[in-house]
Amino acid sequence: MAAQVQRMSRLMVKTLRDDPADAETLSHKLLVRAGYVRRNAAGIWSWLPLGKKVLENVSRVVREEMDAIGAQEVLLPAVLPKEPYEATGRWEEYGPELFRLKDRKGADYLLGPTHEEIFTLLVKDQCTSYKDLPVILYQVQSKYRDEARPRSGILRGREFLMKDSYSFDTTDEGLAESYALHREAYIKIFQRLGLDHRIVSAVSGAMGGSASEEFLAPAAAGEDTFVHCTACDYAANTEAVTFVAEPPAAVEHPAVEELDTPDTPTIETLAEHLGVPASATLKNLLVKVDGEIVAVGVPGHREVDLGKLSDHLAPAEVELVTAEDFTGRPDLVRGYVGPQGLGKVRYLADPRIAAGTAWITGANKEGVHARNVVAGRDFEVDEYVDVVVVEDGDPCPKCGTGLKLDRAIEIGHIFQLGRKYADAFQLDVLGQNGKPTRVTMGSYGIGVSRAVAALAEQTADEQGLCWPAEIAPADVHVVAAGKALQTELALDVSAQLAEAGLRVLVDERPGVSPGVKFTDAELIGVPKILVAGRRSAEGIVELKDRRTGEREELPVAEAIARLRG
Amino acid sequence: MAAQVQRMSRLMVKTLRDDPADAETLSHKLLVRAGYVRRNAAGIWSWLPLGKKVLENVSRVVREEMDAIGAQEVLLPAVLPKEPYEATGRWEEYGPELFRLKDRKGADYLLGPTHEEIFTLLVKDQCTSYKDLPVILYQVQSKYRDEARPRSGILRGREFLMKDSYSFDTTDEGLAESYALHREAYIKIFQRLGLDHRIVSAVSGAMGGSASEEFLAPAAAGEDTFVHCTACDYAANTEAVTFVAEPPAAVEHPAVEELDTPDTPTIETLAEHLGVPASATLKNLLVKVDGEIVAVGVPGHREVDLGKLSDHLAPAEVELVTAEDFTGRPDLVRGYVGPQGLGKVRYLADPRIAAGTAWITGANKEGVHARNVVAGRDFEVDEYVDVVVVEDGDPCPKCGTGLKLDRAIEIGHIFQLGRKYADAFQLDVLGQNGKPTRVTMGSYGIGVSRAVAALAEQTADEQGLCWPAEIAPADVHVVAAGKALQTELALDVSAQLAEAGLRVLVDERPGVSPGVKFTDAELIGVPKILVAGRRSAEGIVELKDRRTGEREELPVAEAIARLRG
Structure with a gap:
């Protein structure tokens, strides 16, 4: 299966030496400088060819793991009628975060921020018996939230790509199982993406502890604060931390x-x-x-x-x-x-x-x-009531060791909704006992575009982006140092690598200095860099690992064999 | 490469025996009845699991052929700021067809009906020299048009999936080449999709003849009328037909x-x-x-x-x-x-x-x-001026034979825009002569969701949908007639077929009669139907071609070999 060779001379990518003036976070700076994304308006971004490839790779991993738990992909509209959101009160509750619009007849619509209502109605329409359940449905779709302060590039956009899924069960045990399936799938997804992450309780014990968990990717640019224990595996959203009071020493206190x-x-x-x-x-x-x-x-x-x-x-x-x-x-x-x-x-x-x-x-x-x-x-x-602001050093509710506060990016959220939406729309199916049974739901999200930013935050270094192999826009970045012979060799090696099924980006831009090409290769962040340089005449190329910086001179055939792995 | 087996008992699909009350066209009726799509509001649709697979298959073919002509995939936002569309006058010109909205600060936005303005600005930002061109960019994205009369199901929706691409060249010859590349790619795409189509001039000779062509899929449900010659290969949009007058006989007419x-x-x-x-x-x-x-x-x-x-x-x-x-x-x-x-x-x-x-x-x-x-x-x-309404029997401008009027669905449009948008945004690049050179553009669209409807229109029969192999939601529909032994055989055959890389849909629903299963298989329209029925004990299955209706009894191994092809 031969892959394509993408030539830099034909690729629409314009790298920048300087950080964009409005960029605060590392991912924002680098994704713009490396030509992955471009801003159209506050919180509204275009994905350029390299960025689109990374976004697609993340989406593919998400889809594969969702399919693996038997989830079925659908595609619901983004423009949604008001009525279902009025029925649940969210038309009002969302406040100014909801993009609202009218059609030519004056009817009210919204741009979907998340689709619980519409999925509930879909299942009400399609499923009539307990035999039709459980069912897990998902979509990978642009979502819309009119954030008050869109910032950090694609980390907090107003239009962003999200995987949202919804589970429908007849029993609480079924919901717990659908939830567990998602939890496992999310762990696999973030592992495959190479995203360091923590699973934290999102709400305190009152709701049952595991009823809602967040997947957080630790990163300085993160907008979420979470606590984790330095001794045990405890981690939680700061809102979910509970304090277990020690019984005080039995002291006889003087009178007031x-x-x-x-x-x-x-x-x-x-x-x-x-x-x-x-x-x-x-x-x-x-x-x-x-x-x-x-x-x-x-x-x-x-x-x-x-x-x-x-x-x-x-x-x-x-x-x-x-x-x-x-x-x-x-x-x-x-x-x-x-x-x-x-x-x-x-x-x-x-x-x-x-x-x-x-x-x-x-x-x-x-x-x-x-x-x-x-x-x-x-x-x-x-x-x-447990309502104080958590602080560094507060005791871990699990082992008592001092907790640590850190910043993170929320990349996933799994949530046992229960019957809230089913109640709003009277979603019943015929139960095994022959009687109508109210359905119980879960809702699960992964910020696909945000995961790209989180990955960039976690993996980038001073030279630029540095993607994990599965997510990178290419497997190898071949650099032709500049002379005709070197370009010839670079193109030849590229063709062989593509023949072997590797995705190749080759920098054969005429009139661009080797220095600029090397800098661009580091900035773009493909995991392996192969340079047809000084020793091209001998058939020797340099193979460099983008992450470790390790470099080695090798005969062409050996370099290709090494890359094929 | 083992593919997945999709069990009907777990698939979210509810087939209907009766046509939906509001459905006028064949594709609308059948796509709803077979559980491919579901209506959310006028012209706003959900794609259910089977429909999503078909939509994805069409998108994949489109992407492969766009990639093959060197087009680069990007993803631009759907929510777009007003200003660029004001600059070209389209903010006003679109009239009520444009979905307009305001953000929380009162700034004006629109939902993109097509993206010429935004692509022009993108290229202005990314490309500075003739060396950066030509470039062809495309996206597969939901588009929005507030149609006055959304109808015919997904044929004319208000939110619909479209492949739009844009070419940027420095010369007219370059534009002609980018246009020709698209024309060839479109022909390949529609051939692969199995869509019978005609390429018709969209405007009369005044603009150069080939400056704009439409790809029409003849279908009774089509909203476009086109003419074609019954003798030669001439075909045109009715607006583009030209009349060549014969010189009249030299007769001496009496006075007035x-x-x-x-x-x-x-x-x-x-x-x-x-x-x-x-x-x-x-x-x-x-x-x-x-x-x-x-x-x-x-x-x-x-x-x-x-x-x-x-x-x-x-x-x-x-x-x-x-x-x-x-x-x-x-x-x-x-x-x-x-x-x-x-x-x-x-x-x-x-x-x-x-x-x-x-x-x-x-x-x-x-x-x-x-x-x-x-x-x-x-x-x-x-x-x-050539402004009469074209009628059946009008002479073909190419050969003089009587033209025939027919209905069709517009599935693609290729258009040499020239410098209209480049002028609006002063899109210049440094030319070979060292001077700023105005860029010339083309714009090209394929209605991806509409192509699904067009395919349904062209291929369906009285029994239901009938997809071409490349587009079908599965390669084989395995039906277990009902008894335990039959179900066992059906699941075993399904596993073997999946192992061989075939996409299998198996109907093993317990308690559903064989008659209903057969009817559903015809309605859903997977090209091959394999039935584990009467002679399952002997290891004999029935293989049926959905299109021709031909059926044959075969030993399991032979049936599998036949399907592997």
Whole structure:
């Protein structure tokens, strides 16, 4: 099976020596400089010939592994009618992130950001019996999200290529199995792509732990933060980290004592005034939950993650209190709130505020704090909630070792949706018992174009891109140093390599200096570089490994044999 | 290379016995009934597993032949900024056919109906010298057109898959070559797809004849009408047919004679009143060209094709006259206009109104006509224009034989754009002479999803779809009649066929009657059907050709050998 030889002189690629002015991340800089992608508008990109090949290679790997778990490929439209998204509330919920448009008759449409609704309707139409399930459907398709701040090149685009799949089962066990199939397929896909990745819980234990996991590719350019244990295999999305409180030492604390602390409404001013660490103090944040004031207690040196708090309290709406909320509430002394005097205000607390721990906190009087305020003795916690911002060194919930925070790119997400969408559209099939059975669903995504950026981030070096073999736009980059004899040899070797089934890119550009050709070869990042140079007359070429930089002079036949592997 | 076996019991396909209520065309009915596609909204369709395979097969053939002419695949965005389309005027010109939308900042975007502007800008950015050209770029991508009347299923959709390519050359000869490369590639593509097609001139001789050609697939469901010669190889879009007038016999016509013809303002009333055929009369249509009244003369039995007339007179705007236009114009007697009395009104005429031909026409007096009005003697023609509606039996411009009108589906279009877009964006490259040289372009399209519909139209029969081998969703459809032994044999044969590299669809659905399975196999239209039935115990299967209906009983090994070919 002979492959094609792609000549650089005919390839539409214009390499750049300088980074584009607007580029912040490595992948953005290099993919533009090496002529893989080109920007059309904010977050909207063209894939040029080299980029298209890489994108296609990633898509192929994804398709092969999806097919291997029995998933069936389909292609749904990108322009979708409003009604199904209204039925699930997402037409509104998506807010400005949704691209909305009208047709010539004034009917509302959207550009699909993800297709749960449409797949649910499809299965409702096509499947009538438990015998038709389970079914896994997938597509590789352009998706649309009107990001507020599209950035980092193709890492966060407004039009991007995604593999989305959806599983349909009649039982929870079936869903767990479809989920497990996806998890295994994703591991294989990212391994084949050569993407270093971590699987992290995406939500805390409340939903069952494994109900949602993210595949993260560690990279400095990543927009996601995740924690991982330096000792065991624990890793999690920062929102999903749980804190297991140690039972406090059984200490007899003195009675509560009030302290005169004028002008210390913040933890910083208080800790400085008393000469204690912030961790000795108890911070009480007031929020409104569906309009009702609630207090959240956390150690003074920690921050409340409002996102986590909102998720925990959803569907209730969480807002910060404003000055007005203190009007007519003499029980709430701004800056000097303490749980021991909160009366009927609901009190949520971090697990670190365990029963028996003592704190310095507000005395509910202007300019006064109190010490030796003991949880369980001087105040009760209505509910323990895990809502502090995770920090480097927090204990691993699995082994207790200090956790490490790192940045990563989210490249995949698997999610047990359950019956939310099936309920919205009354998706039932005839069950084995002869009765209608509500279907349960999973939804699974891989950012195909984002995976290309993640790969570039993880594999590039100072010289340029450096693709893993399966994903590279070619197997070998043959460089003709410049003289006629060298070009002849380069083309001859290229033809032989193509004959052997290798994908060859040959740089035979006339009038381009060897230096520029070498620099371009490093920048473009094909894994093997073969140079027909100085010793071409003897039939000796140089073979270079793009990653290791190792180079070796070899007779042509041996170089070809080496490359054929 | 073992291929996969697709089990019908696991395939998401629900066949229907009845045609969908809204389906008019054969392909629409059958593709829905066989579970290949599903409608989401007017002109917006989903491709289900079987349909996706066919669509992918067509795309693959298109890609292979595009690659073979050295075209480079790219992928441009579908959401495009307004500005480039404003620069060429197409933002307005497209009218309601363009899907327009705004992003969260209120900036205008469109969904790409075709990408000339964006490719021009891409090449302007990437190519700087004549050495970078010629270049041919293509993509296979969803395109968007908000059709006024989306119909016929996937034949005329609002979101559809298209291969669009663009060539860039520095010389007219280069453009002609890029055009010829496409023409040859298209012929190969449609031959491989098994699509009966005609190549027709899309515009008349004025632009050079070969500057634009359409590839039409004759089909009753087609929305295009084309003419072809029953004797020679001439074929053309109806708008492109030219009429070559025979020089009239040199007859001495009597002088003009007026005829009293009360109440005969139409050709029908006139011909009846005088007892002459309509073809003996001269019909004079008045139109306004950029506001000025112009008369167009055609034989009384022919109709003026206003589209052709507009194209001919473009960019001038053509409107029909209204009653008001006759006010203050005593020279224009409505219903009784004759060219011999038109004075300064510009007179265009069909070539059939050749010098020396005599006509019955208006005498420019209410209720009066004139006969023996001779072209060139009694009136002058300012310009001959070929604007009558073509009819069955019109003479072939190549050989004179009667033309035949037929319906077809436009599946491809190749077009020498010239410098229109390059001018709009000042696309120059450094020429061989060291001076900036304006680039000349071609634009070429294949309707990929439409080709699937065209193939279905051309190949289906009463039983259902009937795909050519290269395009079919599988190579063999194995049917297990129902008993355990038959199912076992069917699965065993399927495994062997897959091992041999054949794509197998096996119908092993339990509890489905053999009759339903046979009917479904015919409907789905895989070219070969292998049945493990009555004589399974003897190791004898039935092999059937879906197209010819020929069936044969064979030992398993022989059937497999036959299928491996």
